[in-house]
Amino acid sequence: MSGIYIHIPFCKRRCHYCDFYSSTNESVKQNYTDAICHEMQLRQSDLYHTPDTIYFGGGTPSQLSHDEVRSIFNALNQYFDLSKCKEITFEMNPDDINTGYLTILKEVGVNRISMGIQSFNNDLLKRINRRHDAEQAINAVRLAQSMGFDNISIDLMYGLPGQDIADWNRSLDIALSLNVKHISSYHLTYEEGTVLHKLLKEGKVHEVHEELSLLFFQTLIDRLAEAGYEQYEISNFAKDEAYSMHNSSYWKDIPYLGLGASAHSFDFSERSWNPSSMKIYMEDIFKNKIATEKEVLNLQDKYNDYVITTLRTKWGANIETIAEKFGSELAAHFKKEADIFLEKGLLKHGQGLGVSENQDSDYITLSREGIFVSDAIFEDLMYLD
Numbered sequence: 001m002s003g004i005y006i007h008i009p010f011c012k013r014r015c016h017y018c019d020f021y022s023s024t025n026e027s028v029k030q031n032y033t034d035a036i037c038h039e040m041q042l043r044q045s046d047l048y049h050t051p052d053t054i055y056f057g058g059g060t061p062s063q064l065s066h067d068e069v070r071s072i073f074n075a076l077n078q079y080f081d082l083s084k085c086k087e088i089t090f091e092m093n094p095d096d097i098n099t100g101y102l103t104i105l106k107e108v109g110v111n112r113i114s115m116g117i118q119s120f121n122n123d124l125l126k127r128i129n130r131r132h133d134a135e136q137a138i139n140a141v142r143l144a145q146s147m148g149f150d151n152i153s154i155d156l157m158y159g160l161p162g163q164d165i166a167d168w169n170r171s172l173d174i175a176l177s178l179n180v181k182h183i184s185s186y187h188l189t190y191e192e193g194t195v196l197h198k199l200l201k202e203g204k205v206h207e208v209h210e211e212l213s214l215l216f217f218q219t220l221i222d223r224l225a226e227a228g229y230e231q232y233e234i235s236n237f238a239k240d241e242a243y244s245m246h247n248s249s250y251w252k253d254i255p256y257l258g259l260g261a262s263a264h265s266f267d268f269s270e271r272s273w274n275p276s277s278m279k280i281y282m283e284d285i286f287k288n289k290i291a292t293e294k295e296v297l298n299l300q301d302k303y304n305d306y307v308i309t310t311l312r313t314k315w316g317a318n319i320e321t322i323a324e325k326f327g328s329e330l331a332a333h334f335k336k337e338a339d340i341f342l343e344k345g346l347l348k349h350g351q352g353l354g355v356s357e358n359q360d361s362d363y364i365t366l367s368r369e370g371i372f373v374s375d376a377i378f379e380d381l382m383y384l385d
């Protein structure tokens with residue numbers, strides 16, 4: 001299995017919490033599109049297998065024009081065999097969604113839409129500088145569903161400045177009424193360099209209290225479980241097993257090729273990434289130079305990545321796999337540390353891949369209590385010199 005990630009680093013305006021690499025300068029959009037297509041040509045042999053998933057992330061992929069979307073798909077079809085591709089996800093801002101755009105996406109083969117909704121409270125949306133409102137978000141989901149996109153994911157944020165539990169419940173009420181297949185939900189973090197971080201430092205906004213943060217998260221887990229969503233990863237919930245195949249690949253150690261400025265790639269032995277500057281990225285690509293920086297992973301790095309990513313999922317980490325892939329010393333370390341948390345009820349035996357629920361397995365994953373203290377657990381299970 002393998003995947004392709006395509007980074008589209010354009011945003012109409014910057015959200016106040018966001019530190020992702022993106023630009024509001026759209027004058028280079030066409031050139032950037034050409035660079036992505038050229039990078040595909042240069043790197044077509046970097047992918048060992050035909051891609052199973054393609055993910056357009058950003059920035060805001062829906063800032064691409066219809067013609068730019070078509071150009072990228074023409075190049076994808078030219079340089080890769082998409083015949084086995086099962087999932088093509090396209091991130092969209094709700095106010096970019098209209099019949100014309102969705103028709104193009106259908107035509108080119110997109111079968112999963114991920115919408116950055118964040119909240120259904122217009123005051124909170126304004127506070128974080130999102131450009132859509134609640135009504136646009138609801139209409140966008142309904143329009144996409146009416147046009148046959150049944151695999152829709154929405155992003156929701158909690159812990160926003162001034163947000164209370166009643167508001168969070170209202171947002172969840174609306175989200176659940178939309179009956180989407182997938183919900184990703186994250187707590188706001190105040191990243192350095194963002195507007196919200198500056199406002200926090202100036203005392204103009206305040207972080208929500210730790211107890212309230214916990215209540216937001218518990219409410220999310222409980223309400224989504226009641227509504228039939230499975231928490232298959234700490235921050236990701238799916239109905240009818242509509243797991244994000246692309247993101248699951250990251251958690252399952254499957255190689256992927258990242259195209260575009262700042263995109264990351266992984267090929268079992270090394271991680272690499274393109275420059276976080278569109279200018280440098282485009283100059284290099286048009287000179288046929290692949291300017292990726294590389295980091296060769298040693299056994300310990302790979303073990304740490306495996307533990308952190310697999311334990312976040314319902315499938316969990318497997319002791320036999322650890323021994324096979326990383327050797328008996330790391331397997332013994334994992335077992336020794338994991339036993340302590342199993343004893344405390346913070347870890348439990350996971351479902352594993354191909355293992356039915358409630359069946360004992362060598363897969364270990366977080367228990368409900370463990371989810372709330374996952375960072376501390378990961379720290380002890382990792383192997384650090």
Ligand code: SF4
Pocket residue numbers: 010011013014015018019020022058059060093116
């Ligand atoms: S959150 Fe998304 S839309 Fe907002 S600035 Fe970041 S990348 Fe752009």
